[in-house]
Amino acid sequence: MSGFEVLKAGAFTLIEDFGRFSYMNLGVTNSGFMDEYAALTAHKLLDNNFDENLLEIAFAGLKLKALGETTISVTGAKCHFKINEVEKNIWQTYKIKKGDLIQIDKILEGQRVYLAVKNGFKIKKELGSSSVTIKENLGGVEGRQVKNQDFLPYEEFKQFVSKRLKKEYIPKYEKEVKLRVILSYQEGDFSEEEKDKFFNSTYTITPDFNRMACKLKGEKIKADIDGIISEGIAFGAIQIPKDGEPIILLKERQTIGGYPKIGSVLSIDCFKLAQMKTNQKVTFESIDILKAQKKVKLFYSALL
């Protein structure tokens, strides 16, 4: 079995796949790619299965040494990506030979880089997925983030197909993003005035932003109720805690919770959020459920 030797792991490099499903009733979260657009594109370039695993690199400083032939693709945040010290473009495939050094040095725009290898890394799945959820000690390499000296095994792959994503499909990572929201859950417990405030304000991303949730700062929103009976939380749900500042729940959210929710951010817009940083801005606009379902179906039809 061939693989990558991890010379430098970077500050936060994770093994992720499409996610861990059907265990939420036991309290196990979904986890999985934070930015499905970039991750699924990385797999599509390699003609991998969509639910194959890859590396999600949230901070630069990754250095890998290849022990055998394969093909890789790199997508996501704009970064300094090098093979054997030569600067390369991302959003395309590269042939990798034994001894090659792969580096992700500096993230310039966006937040998460995805590095996929042909047919994925051969690591054991736990509960049907190799996505790591550190707080649950599940998936990935021993349920933790990738660290120096880890070995990431893959099967050698000798054929090479050069593929590149067309320019018009490469996303620009803006400093302000509009997130579409389906009013749902407890929206009836927010007055029209409060909803207007919510849709007409600009919110700032706080440092409280991780794979679990994104806490915003800005205009405070008040619900007519204090709390609710704890209930299941969907991906993208927007909690309004007592301090009135929204929290968007993401891939590693807890499965149930008791804060009122004004609605849910459209899943495909949460993928855009996954490429944002502290102090960048978001605004919200409303979208109805059928339109939203159509948009999401289009997204997956194009990628799968």
Place this chain on the structure above:
Amino acid sequence: MIKIQVASVDSLIIYFADVISKENSLKVKSAYKCLKALNNKAFIEIIPSYTSILITYDIFLYDFYSLRNMLTKILDNLPIEKESSQNLIKIDVYYSLEVGLDLQRVALHSNLSIDEVIKLHSSKIYDVYAIGFLPGFAYLASVDEKIKTPRLKTPRKKIPKGSVAIADSQTAVYPKESPGGWNILGRTAFNFFDKDLEALSPISIESKIKFNPICKEEFLSQGGII
């Protein structure tokens, strides 16, 4: 009458009631059983809680309205299943000041002796109302009125694995070390979640739980850690 509402682009939530009660919990459990029995591959997640069930579904198979119609037909007049006593799980607990970090606090708050607190906590059969927060964290109720104690003002950064705790009228076991603000009465060696077990968790919302006080030696012999 059930209420079915949008939760997100690919999730909906079914409300069976708006207060927590044993009867409402039985409604949820009957519906949950029925939904699981459908084996519908469109259901990606089914998350039952006190008065609701959240379903995440495949939007390539149903849109919100078609699924709502289907669920309304099935669930709206669903008979409530009788409780089964077969699901009773006994859990051995070492109650003591050594591991029950808040035993004293609960005793003072309830104006009872420590032994009385232990007796009241371990003599009830609890229902599982929801599972969440952590893998295998089961919300159990209802704790005897006499020992109801509010959460700590400042949550602890670390609660040891296996801690048996109460918060208001609920009780639970921490399945792994985690932060938390519940009042800790004792510790158990019983594993609430183990990824290496085929069943993952011996507990489901259909379970019933009874705690059984044991001595320190027995706790240690079961693999308990102090």
